[in-house]
Amino acid sequence: MQDVRQIAREIVAREGGYVNDPDDPGGATKHGVTVHTMRRLGLDLDRDGDVDAEDVQCLSEAQAVAIFLEHYYTRPGIAELPEVLQASVFDMYVNAGGQAVKILQRLLRQMGWAVAVDGVIGAETVAAAREAAEAAPGHIGDAYAIARREYYFALADRRPASRKYARRRDGGKGGWIRRAEAFMAPRYHLSETAFHERVAAWG
Numbered sequence: 001m002q003d004v005r006q007i008a009r010e011i012v013a014r015e016g017g018y019v020n021d022p023d024d025p026g027g028a029t030k031h032g033v034t035v036h037t038m039r040r041l042g043l044d045l046d047r048d049g050d051v052d053a054e055d056v057q058c059l060s061e062a063q064a065v066a067i068f069l070e071h072y073y074t075r076p077g078i079a080e081l082p083e084v085l086q087a088s089v090f091d092m093y094v095n096a097g098g099q100a101v102k103i104l105q106r107l108l109r110q111m112g113w114a115v116a117v118d119g120v121i122g123a124e125t126v127a128a129a130r131e132a133a134e135a136a137p138g139h140i141g142d143a144y145a146i147a148r149r150e151y152y153f154a155l156a157d158r159r160p161a162s163r164k165y166a167r168r169r170d171g172g173k174g175g176w177i178r179r180a181e182a183f184m185a186p187r188y189h190l191s192e193t194a195f196h197e198r199v200a201a202w203g
Contacts, residue, residue, distance in 0.1 A: 031064035077121035082133035145184035
């Protein structure tokens, strides 16, 4: 597997610079770090007594990498998962928090392991993930990435304001879908035709 710090740098690169999209529940965000995360961590970077969008704008790439490594990789216990899953779950945890783990837990349940869907990487989830990886070493990573893609589609189905993250203005695959497909084998990527059919109901 790649060095985890390099994975964190790639996540920062995927997330991009400062944005404050009113349709994004995360609010002001830079390098993938939201203002809510910075408030939780008490990161008053401009030292004015509060944590707001101005502090987000001050965040450096190196600070974002450090936040991801500590709070989105080490503390959640992603290092305990099978290596084949770590990069994708880490990337999804940055993007969706505990939903990244719930996606994995639901997948494990579909595969026959009786794990709780609680968003926490505990001993039960770790054991099931390791057993699943041993049983299907060439498939578990792809299966998780496909489950990520389905999560994004389902979210966009429910929330029209989020569809712009799944489908570009020109009708092509949006950032969410391309992000999920980056972690699966090319043979599992949706063709443009299949993608258009999947999102046709969005209008």
